[in-house]
Amino acid sequence: MATEVTIKIAPTRGVYERHDFDEAIRTALEIFHTVERACTRFDPTSPLMRANASPTRWHKVPDVLYETLREASSAHQRTAGRFDPRILEDLIALGYDRSLAFASGNIVTPQRALRRPSGQPRGPWRPRFRGGSMEVLLGEAVDLGGIGKGLAVRWSGRALATHTKNYMVEAGGDCYCAGVAPDAKSWRVGIEDPFLGDEPLAVLSLRDRAATTSSIRLRQWRAGGESVHHLIDPRTGCPGGEDLVAVTVVGKDPAAAEVDSKSLFLAGRQIARTASRRGIAALWVDASGAVDFSTNMSRYLLWQRS
């Protein structure tokens, strides 16, 4: 996932006993490492990449990868294919076949030919599962980066929940806020300005809610002379989202919110209608810097930059 993980705990008793939570924090962080090891596509020896190497064969995989693939398949169906982990092929064609140092800027990659003509829609993804033996048959190679991060936040949150009601887990733009913050109020989550403004675009007030952001501010580069980013529209195989720059979604579950923010981003100019139709609490920013949000998001908005 190549991201920083932050865990905050608000004591529920009068006195904070750090050792009460050390074990919970260690467990939560270990979950991130486990998901990373099982689901990374940047390590050719990872269980995912071994399954990707021969996707038409059955593979016995670790529990974490098995569950992640099941969640990805479920999200693919729920979003009618708008979330599709098979965009791995398109990312590789754009030169994103290894961990790129996006923070340094000026990334240039050669563009490779796609195995399928660009713009040709795929059929639905139908992986197969054998629950008893933890075996999967992918059908096609997949990328689990986004949903893997959301699931790691979900699972680490559950590990923390056995010790405390009030905690916050944040990893690479995805966070889950349980209970209340140390000041006994709801957790306050700032939405970063994709144009690098000093102050956030908005501040959310969250309690038992997740917030995730899909943004192209960081992960964009030049491939074959064209400016591209990593949010691929599975319908076209090309970077999508039209003129959107970032979409933030609030929901009950971090993995579901991650899927929703990505699929809403790919809705492009139809985002308002799509978010309204699906009842998603979303806030988005377009290339002109204009900020808008769905009706359901207004209940979480504590502050918005004027």
Place this chain on the structure above:
Amino acid sequence: MTTTVRTAAAVTTNSDPQPNLSPIPPRDAMLPDELLVASDRMATNRATVGRALRRSRARRRILPSVVVTSMALIGAGLANAFVNSTIVPTTSTTTSSVSTVAASQNAANARTLARLSAVIAADQRTLSALGASAAATSASSGGGVGQPTTPALGSGAGSVSAAAPVRTAPTRVAPVPVAPVAAAPAPTPAPPTNATTGASSAG
């Protein structure tokens, strides 16, 4: 099954009808004039009292509802004010209120500017008239440009000239009501946050 309904009409008859207890006997009775006058007065009083009673009854019926309605309206106004004062200050709300205030301020400023423009135009006309008068005076006195325009008094070099007094319109500027311009509310700083979601690391 047939159901028979029996209806019994209860008829009450007054077996002992009360005698007519009215103190006013029928008119056709032979009565003295004083009694007839008294009877008329009583009838008039009764009619007056009846009208007054009807009016007060109507007042009792209508006034409470009017009072209640006005109280409800006042209550609604207070409720609106209360609700407005406790709306979560999102940008859209703030923007709309600011734009409303700004629009009213702009309108007031525009009116003020229009009045000032009219006053300035009047002043300019006055100055032009003064200038023309001075020029005429200079021409008549033979002075060139830049000669003093003050009428020369007393005897001069053989001729006495007196400039016609120029009557100018009063240039006192009427006080222009200026709407108090409220300063635009300073943007509220972002509250401190516990976490961040967004562009720097989002996938």
